[in-house]
Structures are given as C-alpha cells and as structure tokens.
Amino acid sequence: MAVEVKNSESQAKKRAFLTPKRILIVVGVVLALGVVGAIALNQLSKNPAFCGTCHIIKPYYESWKNSNLLANKHAAQGVECLDCHHKSYLEKAQEGINYITGNYSEPLEKLTFTREQCLECHEEDYEQAVAATEFEESNPHDSHMGEIECTQCHQMHDKSKVMCSQCHTFSWFEELDDSWEIES
Missing domain, CATH: 1.10.1130.10 (Flavocytochrome C3; Chain A)
Incomplete structure (x- = not known):
C-alpha cells in the first residue's frame, strides 16, 4: 500500500510539473532556439570558408581560394560561392541533410550554368x-x-x-x- 501511495504521489507531481503553461514555455524555448540556430547557420553559410568544411566541397573551395582557375579569379574580384550558387533555405537544408546522411555522389554532379x-x-x-x-x-x-x-x-x-x-x-x-x- 505504501508503494501505491508513492506511485500516486509521483504521478501527481508529474501532472503538477507538466502544466499546459510549462509545456507551452518549453515548446516556445525550443522553437526560439531553432529559429536562432537557423538564422546563425544561414549567416555562417554565406561565408565561403563554411562551404569548405564539407569534404566533398573542399576541392571547390580550394579552387576558389588558391588556384589559377576562374573560380580564384572570381574570388579576387570579391565573388563568393552564393553569388553564383543561389540556394533557397530549403535547398541549403536539403544539402545539409544529404551531407549528414551520406546521400550524395562523389564526385558531385557538375552544375550547369546558362x-x-x-x-x-x-x-x-x-x-x-x-x-x-x-x-x-x-x-x-x-x-x-x-x-x-x-x-x-x-x-x-x-x-x-x-x-x-x-x-x-x-x-x-x-x-x-x-x-x-x-x-x-
């Protein structure tokens, strides 16, 4: 019987702790952290060095940063990755997911520009x-x-x-x- 009382007290404490107000606050904090994280990641992704952190992109970043190729000639003029490689937030997110899950081919499919x-x-x-x-x-x-x-x-x-x-x-x-x- 003492065990039943402790269990019911424990359940009562859980119910008291998980009030709708507290759940709403936790959900709000998680959402806020997610939004702040997404904004920070978006800002980071604008820096070409960020692109070079992925091993599959590193050769492209290096050709942009240190080569005699056109990518480097563009870099010397202040052209950065996203100036040509326009990506929506969803495309960037999908690329990140593909990288994390290994859902990509090497070498990467060559992009075509008109x-x-x-x-x-x-x-x-x-x-x-x-x-x-x-x-x-x-x-x-x-x-x-x-x-x-x-x-x-x-x-x-x-x-x-x-x-x-x-x-x-x-x-x-x-x-x-x-x-x-x-x-x-």
Missing part, C-alpha cells in the same frame, strides 16, 4: 571580350558555331577548355596560361 546566368554579371565584359579576342585568325567569342554556352569553354573549378582546338590550331592558343586545356 549563358544568361553568366551574362547577369558579365554582359558588359562579354562585349569587351568579343572585341579583345578579335585575333587575326579568329575570334573564339564570335564562333561559327553560333551562340554557345559560356561553360562550353569556361570552367570555374577545373581547367577551361579551348573548344576551338578540337578542329583548329590558332597561334593565340600559345598565349593562354596553364588554366586552359587545349584539346587535340
């Missing part, structure tokens, strides 16, 4: 590039193939590829730095 996306920043540069690359033999920005996607040649995290070199040999190939790959 000419229009590149020209959002480079429209004026493009006209200058067309004029600046008017070589005696050819102009790679005025291709006989018509308007091609910038990424056919220009790569951010890998060597760029001189697509003209698949069929042509021009003297200006020799003037390119080692961030370019000449195909043969």
Whole structure:
C-alpha cells in the first residue's frame, strides 16, 4: 500500500510539473532556439570558408581560394560561392541533410550554368571580350558555331577548355596560361 501511495504521489507531481503553461514555455524555448540556430547557420553559410568544411566541397573551395582557375579569379574580384550558387533555405537544408546522411555522389554532379546566368554579371565584359579576342585568325567569342554556352569553354573549378582546338590550331592558343586545356 505504501508503494501505491508513492506511485500516486509521483504521478501527481508529474501532472503538477507538466502544466499546459510549462509545456507551452518549453515548446516556445525550443522553437526560439531553432529559429536562432537557423538564422546563425544561414549567416555562417554565406561565408565561403563554411562551404569548405564539407569534404566533398573542399576541392571547390580550394579552387576558389588558391588556384589559377576562374573560380580564384572570381574570388579576387570579391565573388563568393552564393553569388553564383543561389540556394533557397530549403535547398541549403536539403544539402545539409544529404551531407549528414551520406546521400550524395562523389564526385558531385557538375552544375550547369546558362549563358544568361553568366551574362547577369558579365554582359558588359562579354562585349569587351568579343572585341579583345578579335585575333587575326579568329575570334573564339564570335564562333561559327553560333551562340554557345559560356561553360562550353569556361570552367570555374577545373581547367577551361579551348573548344576551338578540337578542329583548329590558332597561334593565340600559345598565349593562354596553364588554366586552359587545349584539346587535340
């Protein structure tokens, strides 16, 4: 009988402790911490170094930070990861979940960018590039193939590829730095 009294006292104390008001406060605190955590994580994710904390992103971050590739040339101009890699909160959260659960492939699937996306920043540069690359033999920005996607040649995290070199040999190939790959 003494055991029954202790059990009923214990249950009464639990009921007294778990009042609707206390439950509401606990839920409120948990939600507030979640919101503050999400805001902090969102702010952290804007820093390119944050991207480099994931081993699958680290090579891309390193090419942005320390290479002779286009990613580093963009970094020198103050362009950061999220300037090109626009992600919604849900996409960022899904990427984080995929990383934690191991639900990704290595190497990561290559992202494709359209000419229009590149020209959002480079429209004026493009006209200058067309004029600046008017070589005696050819102009790679005025291709006989018509308007091609910038990424056919220009790569951010890998060597760029001189697509003209698949069929042509021009003297200006020799003037390119080692961030370019000449195909043969």
